[in-house]
Amino acid sequence: LQQERQQRLLQQERQQRLLQQERQQRLLQQERQQRLLQQERQQRLLQQERQ
Structure with a gap:
């Protein structure tokens, strides 16, 4: 159970x-x-000025 939660957290972080x-x-x-x-x-x- 804890592992699952950790994995989910990791995925969220990556996202x-x-x-x-x-x-x-x-x-x-x-x-x-x-x-x-x-x-x-x-x-x-600049071009306008030149003309």
Whole structure:
């Protein structure tokens, strides 16, 4: 009985860790996207200034 409980706890922990990793990755991707968008905007602004 105790073993079962421990196993269940371990599984929950593993799941939580996986979820956190996913969340972090998603956050990182969002950051990267935002940075790319900002770069694009800046470039466009620079081009407009040049014209």
